[in-house]
Amino acid sequence: MAQTVMHEKATIRPQPESEKPRFPYHLINPVTENRVQRFLEAFAAIIEHTNYKPVLDQYARSSMKCSSCTTNCPVYTATHDAKDMPCYRSGLLLKTYRRHFTIAGWLRSKVTGDPGLVEEDIDEMANLFYRCTACKRCTMECPLGIDHGLMTHLGRWILGELRIVPKGLEVSTIEQLHGDSGNTSAILPHALLDTLEFLEEEIEEMLGLKMKYPVDEVGREFVFFPAVSDYLMEPETLMGNLAVIHAAGDADNWTIGTGDFDGINYGLFYSDHVLERVIRKMVGEVTRLGGRRILIGECGHASRTAREFVPVFGGDEVYPVINIMEYTLEKLEQGKLDLDPNVITDRVTYHDPCNIARSGWIVEQPRRIIRSFIRNFVEMTPHGKHNYCCGGGGGTVSVDELHDFRMSVAGKRKA
Amino acid sequence: MDTLAFARGPLFIATMSFMVLGLLRHIILQTHGVVRTLKRTPHQDVPWGRIFRKSAEWIVPVSHMSTAPWMKLASILFHVGLLLVPVFLAEHAFLWARGPGVNLPTMSHEFADQLTVLTLVAGIFLLGYRIFNRISRELSSRADYFLPMAVILPLLSGFLACHPAWSPLPYQSMMLLHVLSAELTFILLPTTRLVHVVLFPFDRISTEIHWRFVPGAGARVAETLRGTPEGAEV
Ligand code: SF4
Ligand code: SF4
Numbered sequence: 001m002a003q004t005v006m007h008e009k010a011t012i013r014p015q016p017e018s019e020k021p022r023f024p025y026h027l028i029n030p031v032t033e034n035r036v037q038r039f040l041e042a043f044a045a046i047i048e049h050t051n052y053k054p055v056l057d058q059y060a061r062s063s064m065k066c067s068s069c070t071t072n073c074p075v076y077t078a079t080h081d082a083k084d085m086p087c088y089r090s091g092l093l094l095k096t097y098r099r100h101f102t103i104a105g106w107l108r109s110k111v112t113g114d115p116g117l118v119e120e121d122i123d124e125m126a127n128l129f130y131r132c133t134a135c136k137r138c139t140m141e142c143p144l145g146i147d148h149g150l151m152t153h154l155g156r157w158i159l160g161e162l163r164i165v166p167k168g169l170e171v172s173t174i175e176q177l178h179g180d181s182g183n184t185s186a187i188l189p190h191a192l193l194d195t196l197e198f199l200e201e202e203i204e205e206m207l208g209l210k211m212k213y214p215v216d217e218v219g220r221e222f223v224f225f226p227a228v229s230d231y232l233m234e235p236e237t238l239m240g241n242l243a244v245i246h247a248a249g250d251a252d253n254w255t256i257g258t259g260d261f262d263g264i265n266y267g268l269f270y271s272d273h274v275l276e277r278v279i280r281k282m283v284g285e286v287t288r289l290g291g292r293r294i295l296i297g298e299c300g301h302a303s304r305t306a307r308e309f310v311p312v313f314g315g316d317e318v319y320p321v322i323n324i325m326e327y328t329l330e331k332l333e334q335g336k337l338d339l340d341p342n343v344i345t346d347r348v349t350y351h352d353p354c355n356i357a358r359s360g361w362i363v364e365q366p367r368r369i370i371r372s373f374i375r376n377f378v379e380m381t382p383h384g385k386h387n388y389c390c391g392g393g394g395g396t397v398s399v400d401e402l403h404d405f406r407m408s409v410a411g412k413r414k415a
Numbered sequence: 416m417d418t419l420a421f422a423r424g425p426l427f428i429a430t431m432s433f434m435v436l437g438l439l440r441h442i443i444l445q446t447h448g449v450v451r452t453l454k455r456t457p458h459q460d461v462p463w464g465r466i467f468r469k470s471a472e473w474i475v476p477v478s479h480m481s482t483a484p485w486m487k488l489a490s491i492l493f494h495v496g497l498l499l500v501p502v503f504l505a506e507h508a509f510l511w512a513r514g515p516g517v518n519l520p521t522m523s524h525e526f527a528d529q530l531t532v533l534t535l536v537a538g539i540f541l542l543g544y545r546i547f548n549r550i551s552r553e554l555s556s557r558a559d560y561f562l563p564m565a566v567i568l569p570l571l572s573g574f575l576a577c578h579p580a581w582s583p584l585p586y587q588s589m590m591l592l593h594v595l596s597a598e599l600t601f602i603l604l605p606t607t608r609l610v611h612v613v614l615f616p617f618d619r620i621s622t623e624i625h626w627r628f629v630p631g632a633g634a635r636v637a638e639t640l641r642g643t644p645e646g647a648e649v
Contacts, residue, residue: 045639048639049632049635050636051451051456051629053448054445057444057445058448058618062610062614062615062618065555066486066551068483070550082554088554143479144611145469145473145618147622147625150626161636163648165648170648177646178648178649271633271646273633273634273636273637273646273647274648276628276633312456312457312458312627313630315630
């Protein structure tokens with residue numbers, strides 16, 4: 001095929017020590033030899049086996065560099081650095097595609113002498129693709145609908161095949177797919193049981209009610225997958241989930257599985273291969289427990305990955321996916337939850353998570369729930385589909401070294 | 416045969432055929448891409464309603480005017496003029512009759528003049544925007560300046576050919592410039608980003624279907640690269 005012929009023609013020169021990359025994040029064991037060739041091989045393999053080619057063709061053929069998207073990108077509007085322009089960043093990948101995988105690009109290089117991909121491009125991509133939070137706000141203003149979130153995802157996957165992945169993401173993925181715990185926070189099942197017991201005691205102390213988290217119950221309607229880190233860092237969320245499910249009369253209708261209790265899927269951020277395996281694991285657990293629906297906690301990316309990719313990677317078992325906010329509203333509207341409309345009088349707002357709001361999927365549901373027990377609800381501008389990313393999107397929240405960058409972008413915006 | 420007659424005759428037919436075939440090729444390739452995408456993924460329903468709605472929203476992007484409104488207004492005008500003037504100009508009617516043999520309605524001379532001037536002003540504004548707006552300038556390459564100039568040229572030369580009093584060149588030369596620059600545009604249309612003219616309907620289709628991934632693709636990529644379906648992380 002043309003593509004394999006062309007990518008062999010790339011310039012491959014060893015990188016001098018002084019130019020060795022310095023990444024803005026830690027890596028575990030990145031490829032350091034023949035990176036240009038390895039990058040192009042990974043790109044070629046991905047083009048061959050996936051659906052990215054038509055999109056790359058479309059973008060490479062028609063991107064107009066009109067700059068409309070820049071005003072919508074929270075990163076660019078915070079930094080005003082030309083390299084943070086959505087079209088510039090995606091352009092790095094598109095020009096590589098054009099040059100190495102299209103006949104027109106190859107012919108043009110014969111005339112212009114364009115050497116194609118070089119080491120520095122890989123370093124630049126490794127840096128810039130982790131400065132995009134894949135929030136897709138730019139896509140809304142692009143006349144051609146160019147999805148920079150998708151380009152970031154693809155760029156990161158190619159880099160991922162060279163193990164250029166922030167350590168924070170890769171370590172968690174390794175634990176989730178290959179570790180004893182099978183989840184991104186390395187919580188072993190017995191630790192989970194201890195935590196659940198502790199939360200049950202807390203809730204009893206708080207509400208005076210005895211409630212239990214069902215574990216490994218077979219044949220229940222819902223199998224529950226929150227972001228597993230909630231068990232460590234956001235216990236109130238999980239206590240709230242338990243209280244709502246109880247109040248809705250579903251105490252015996254759901255379960256947590258010790259085989260997999262993690263909704264987190266870092267594959268969305270950097271690799272289709274990871275994405276697929278995490279989804280298969282989740283679907284396998286639901287099948288093991290004889291569940292009928294997948295209930296995801298409040299986590300935005302966990303909800304989106306399950307909803308979008310269970311139908312793709314789940315095989316024959318396409319379990320319906322429901323997010324806890326959808327569930328709560330459903331029960332509220334069925335009259336199963338009786339909320340006191342005056343219970344909270346403080347002024348409250350709601351920040352939409354990009355992964356569930358940008359598509360318009362979960363925008364109204366939380367607002368209807370909030371209005372049913374909070375009188376003083378105010379909207380931020382912008383909100384809903386047009387919200388700004390919190391700054392932790394695209395997995396950057398899990399990469400400690402990117403903290404300062406995130407604060408300089410989203411911290412500024414939030415202030 | 417003199418140069419102008421050659422440009423109007425065989426060269427016109429050749430470049431026009433090149434354009435039509437080239438654009439058709441893009442449409443076929445892109446349609447094939449959409450079909451292939453859907454074939455390879457189990458998630459196959461396409462929200463056609465939303466695609467049409469979104470496409471219509473972008474044909475007349477009134478809901479997207481809040482940022483850079485003047486640029487967007489100029490862009491709309493520029494596109495409208497570039498589409499309408501060449502197609503419905505009375506002087507071009509013979510081309511339609513000669514080629515596909517259709518009789519299209521034509522616009523009045525006054526209207527054509529006004530629309531041409533507006534289109535030229537819009538085109539020059541857009542070019543100026545690229546040059547003077549920092550964001551646009553930083554994003555632009557040589558081709559981004561060249562392409563608008565290339566599509567403005569036939570419009571400008573055509574206008575001047577119709578108004579010899581303002582033309583710096585004799586009629587014959589201006590006409591030759593007009594025909595040749597139009598033919599250059601015919602060649603550029605399928606070979607540069609101008610191809611968005613026909614790929615436009617695919618923009619929103621892609622937006623809706625491009626996250627439809629292929630089951631097993633990750634393992635096949637790993638197999639190709641490392642000879643094992645195991646992930647890169649092990
Ligand atoms: S996805 Fe978000 S962060 Fe990335 S370029 Fe678009 S707007 Fe900017
Ligand atoms: S709005 Fe679209 S075409 Fe314009 S610069 Fe941004 S990505 Fe490129």
